[in-house]
Amino acid sequence: MKVFKTLTLSMILGAFGVLDLSWAKRVISFTSVTCSGSNKSMMILECSVKPVAEEQNGLNIVMDFFKKIESFMLTYNFSIKIRKGFRSLVNGDKLDVCKFLNGTKTKSNVMNYVIDMVKHTFPERSLRPCPLIGRHELLNITAGRPGSTATVFPESSYRVTMKYSTNEDDNIISILLYVVSKDIKE
Numbered sequence: 001m002k003v004f005k006t007l008t009l010s011m012i013l014g015a016f017g018v019l020d021l022s023w024a025k026r027v028i029s030f031t032s033v034t035c036s037g038s039n040k041s042m043m044i045l046e047c048s049v050k051p052v053a054e055e056q057n058g059l060n061i062v063m064d065f066f067k068k069i070e071s072f073m074l075t076y077n078f079s080i081k082i083r084k085g086f087r088s089l090v091n092g093d094k095l096d097v098c099k100f101l102n103g104t105k106t107k108s109n110v111m112n113y114v115i116d117m118v119k120h121t122f123p124e125r126s127l128r129p130c131p132l133i134g135r136h137e138l139l140n141i142t143a144g145r146p147g148s149t150a151t152v153f154p155e156s157s158y159r160v161t162m163k164y165s166t167n168e169d170d171n172i173i174s175i176l177l178y179v180v181s182k183d184i185k186e
Contacts (some may be wrong), residue, residue, distance in 0.1 A: 001129050001144045004150070016166050023181065026153070026155075026183055026184075027184050028056075028143040029119075029179065029182070031049065031057065033048065033176065034175070034176040036173070037171055037174065039170040040172075041066070041069060041169045041172050042063050042064055042065040042069075043063045045064055046059070046064065047175075055182075055184045056142055058121070058139070059141040060138065061141075061175070062138070064134070065135075065136065069098075069132045069133070069172070071096060072132055072165065073166070074090050074093060075162070076090065076092050076160065077091040077161045079160075080157075080158055092110060095111065096123050098129065102129035115127065118142070154181065155181055155183060156180075158179040159176070159179075160177040160179060161176075
């Protein structure tokens, strides 16, 4: 009888443990960002990470394009932290962002996934087709939404590197972004 009571207590406590974990919410938060560029096509006016909620930081990038950008390419690398270093998960080279934004090239599953993760916080008309000219403010950009399958990343730290270029300017902007995915209790 004593074994039965111990097993019952263990099952009840285990059920509470499982329920407690299932009530956790996955949050993707930006921890730091670094931006650099050649200043041939645009100026970076702001590049920062700021708190937008208790457990989540948003990304702020403000750019001023002083040359009209008709087309630009993206090179990216998405890495996960394993032990003391980062290991590449997905990378891509020379993805034409303008063709992606105007719908003539939609075969990038990675870009579709990333855009789906962040588009709910992008300012209206910021994900419009090229050309790009003038000031562009990307403020309080967060990744994922509550209940979204886009936030189902393993709990870990991630590093994202992005480099945008044209034929005339091989470094419009380079972005190094560190991200953490973690569970929080509501």
